[in-house]
Amino acid sequence: MKGGHDDSIPGDALSECSVTNLSKLFPADAVDLKWMQAPLISWYRACKRDLPWRWTKDPYHIWVSEVMLQQTQVAAVIPYYLKFSHRFPDIFRLAGADLQDVLMIWEGMGYYARARNLHKAAGMVVNRHRGRIPDDPEAFQSLPGVGDYIAAAVLSIAFDRPLPVVDGNVKRVLARLMKVGVPVNKTSSYKIFRNLAAAMLDHDDPGTFNQAVMELGALICRPKNPDCRACPLSGKCRSHQDKAAASYPVREIKPPVPERRQAVGVVFRGSRVLIVRRPENGLLGGLWEFPSGDIDNGESPEAACVRIMREQAGLDVTVTSLLTRIRHTYSHFRLKADVFICKEASQNGPMVAENAAGFDASGSTQTSEAINGRGVWVSPDELDRYPFHRAAAGVKSLILTAS
DNA sequence: AACTCGGGGTT
DNA sequence: AACCCAGAGTT
Known part of the structure; x- marks a missing residue:
């Protein structure tokens, strides 16, 4: 902008400025x-x-x-x-x-x-x-x-x-x-x-x-x-x-967000399905979902699912089938998740509640410590009592439709 | 000062 | 697909 009078405010104009100056x-x-x-x-x-x-x-x-x-x-x-x-x-x-x-x-x-x-x-x-x-x-x-x-x-x-x-x-x-x-x-x-x-x-x-x-x-x-x-x-x-x-406005260009791959496990015990509550802080804090976690490098989605079910619920499972694939875009990463139907290998799940008795009708977690603070078995018609995040809500809908 | 934190409407 | 929305807390 030579010669002319330019009123615009250059990008490097100021490090500090107050109303008075x-x-x-x-x-x-x-x-x-x-x-x-x-x-x-x-x-x-x-x-x-x-x-x-x-x-x-x-x-x-x-x-x-x-x-x-x-x-x-x-x-x-x-x-x-x-x-x-x-x-x-x-x-x-x-x-x-x-x-x-x-x-x-x-x-x-x-x-x-x-x-x-x-x-x-x-x-x-x-x-x-x-x-x-x-x-x-x-x-x-x-x-x-x-x-x-x-x-x-x-x-x-x-x-x-x-x-x-x-x-x-x-x-x-x-x-x-x-x-x-x-x-x-x-x-x-x-x-x-x-x-x-x-x-x-x-x-x-x-x-x-x-x-x-x-x-x-x-x-x-x-x-x-x-x-x-x-x-x-x-x-x-x-x-x-x-x-x-x-x-205008001028905007700083941000690099594309990375992709994250996860495995999700849906397991039934009788007519009840296992859901877990995320930690209170951090991503989607306090919301419910089906057990899920990142897939390690070189790990197969199925193996990741088995590992996640063991880590999060203390459950030994085998993968039965692929229920669906989820694609979801968050602010700072894109999610691709394989959702598997699982089957329990043994019937003792020591880290998980046997039923939903520890929870009141509103879904609050008054006895969460007694069941590892995380998981609960619920019948499909009880799923609407728990707040699910968007990606998990898609899986929930599939289960409700199927049952 | 950059990064984390959701989901959807608009284009 | 990309952009961006009546932003705040954490690191």
């Missing part, structure tokens, strides 16, 4: 983002979607919606939000519930740490704050699962606190509006977007303003095919003026 990094008019408040809020009032959580200012319900909306699109969240609100209508009901019941409602939505953290945080709010969600950013953000975004979103919407939200929508809108050249998916870029978001925030109605920016990103300033003709900000949008909206 934005003017040193940006041309003077770049820092003045207040002009967008009126047209944006006006557009929002006219065009906003009718979403369930927009009918309340109750901080608990706002909180629940914002947690669900992390990395999850609005359309996917709506049914979960409605079910969750019905089952846990206030923070006391959530705090008093069993985690397994919370995961039951969350089943299939992914990122299950959100549910674990929300449940834990609800208990902390009840115990420390008598059920009142703190309107102080530091106190609220000290709760598990409450980061910069959740704190700003909930406190601005429910308590009118002037805190700027920075999510994928906000970063995309700002990147195009200001031609911000730093990658939106790099940690080091976060401060730039947060400072720009702080500079544009409407302190008179921060909750509405924050939602308006995000709504613009979702409906108009979309990742693909932005509808610039309908955008209330296009007149002063730099990438629109330069016909470069498609070039």
